[in-house]
Amino acid sequence: MINPIDALLAEKGVLLADGATGTNLFGMGLEAGEAPELWNETAPEKITALHQNFVDAGADIILTNSFGGTRHRLKLHHAQDRVHELNKRAAEIARAVADKAGRKVIVAGSVGPTGELLVPLGAMTYDEAVEAFAEQIKGLKEGGAEIAWIETMSAPDEAKAAAQAAIDAGMPYTYTVSFDTAGRSMMGLAPKDIHGVSEGLPQGPVGVGANCGVGASDILSSLLDMTEARPDATVIVKGNCGIPEFRGTEIHYSGTPELMADYVRLAVDSGAKIIGGCCGTSFEHLAAMRKALDGHHKGERPTVEAIVERIGPLRNKTADQSGGTGESAEARRERRRSRA
Numbered sequence: 001m002i003n004p005i006d007a008l009l010a011e012k013g014v015l016l017a018d019g020a021t022g023t024n025l026f027g028m029g030l031e032a033g034e035a036p037e038l039w040n041e042t043a044p045e046k047i048t049a050l051h052q053n054f055v056d057a058g059a060d061i062i063l064t065n066s067f068g069g070t071r072h073r074l075k076l077h078h079a080q081d082r083v084h085e086l087n088k089r090a091a092e093i094a095r096a097v098a099d100k101a102g103r104k105v106i107v108a109g110s111v112g113p114t115g116e117l118l119v120p121l122g123a124m125t126y127d128e129a130v131e132a133f134a135e136q137i138k139g140l141k142e143g144g145a146e147i148a149w150i151e152t153m154s155a156p157d158e159a160k161a162a163a164q165a166a167i168d169a170g171m172p173y174t175y176t177v178s179f180d181t182a183g184r185s186m187m188g189l190a191p192k193d194i195h196g197v198s199e200g201l202p203q204g205p206v207g208v209g210a211n212c213g214v215g216a217s218d219i220l221s222s223l224l225d226m227t228e229a230r231p232d233a234t235v236i237v238k239g240n241c242g243i244p245e246f247r248g249t250e251i252h253y254s255g256t257p258e259l260m261a262d263y264v265r266l267a268v269d270s271g272a273k274i275i276g277g278c279c280g281t282s283f284e285h286l287a288a289m290r291k292a293l294d295g296h297h298k299g300e301r302p303t304v305e306a307i308v309e310r311i312g313p314l315r316n317k318t319a320d321q322s323g324g325t326g327e328s329a330e331a332r333r334e335r336r337r338s339r340a
Contacts, residue, residue, distance in 0.1 A: 005172070005207055015061060028046045040086055051093065060104070064145055072124075088142050148163075159177065179213050209237050215311075241253040257288035261289055269300060270301060
């Protein structure tokens with residue numbers, strides 16, 4: 001397997017991943033409840049614009065518009081028989097933008113959770129999960145994605161199934177988990193244990209880390225745990241743009257470009273090798289993040305207290321403060337599904 005991440009890291013030291021897909025597509029007219037993946041066919045010019053704006057803002061890695069591209073998620077939109085074509089098209093659109101960038105831009109095939117629970121908590125078996133992810137990843141690979149970017153996972157076994165599918169397809173892979181429940185994932189995984197998710201697989205990841213969650217301070221706290229556990233690992237952090245707030249029926253994010261720029265500096269100092277933005281991160285935010293990354297030299301490793309002082313308070317407990325998962329798994333699952 002060719003690992004494009006290590007090659008670009010060798011050149012640049014730290015890489016900038018893109019920002020929010022959903023938030024920016026909503027700004028382009030996507031309706032609540034509509035599947036973004038269908039826009040790969042019905043509004044490809046808008047997906048092209050999404051990627052182009054992130055490349056123009058300085059992204060080194062762009063994620064395909066395929067987060068909900070498994071048959072399980074597409075079934076909600078009566079498109080479960082179109083997995084291959086929709087994922088292939090997602091990769092083709094991103095590939096076309098990357099190829100004309102004038103510099104190396106990695107196309108990462110976004111692979112999100114199925115929305116199903118694996119046995120014994122649910123009905124889906126591990127092998128069925130591998131099969132579903134394989135169907136998606138094969139389409140992404142055929143369309144030109146260079147890496148399987150497994151993201152926003154909660155269950156270690158589901159992340160491992162997606163990783164197995166990537167290996168079977170002959171693709172390098174990364175995986176990131178959302179530590180949104182008392183400093184842990186919904187299924188109880190602590191940040192320090194992220195590196196063990198792929199244990200036993202024939203091929204290891206080319207990067208692991210965290211994305212989404214609740215806010216920049218919390219994800220930076222998780223980052224400290226991940227990099228302390230494995231200082232040599234390529235660790236990814238792709239945090240939300242501040243804290244989500246409801247204003248009427250719309251969600252707004254509190255993060256300013258200045259806050260996200262400082263988040264980048266703290267992420268570098270905390271040992272991250274790939275830094276990006278998740279929900280709420282606009283093209284303007286990413287441009288500020290690019291400028292901060294280019295102008296920053298790695299400094300002293302921060303404490304959680306220093307992060308809070310600069311970025312704002314934690315919204316959750318840290319993983320070492322709570323052995324439980326707070327809100328019930330089913331309640332958190334339903335809340336996250338509603339905002340996906």
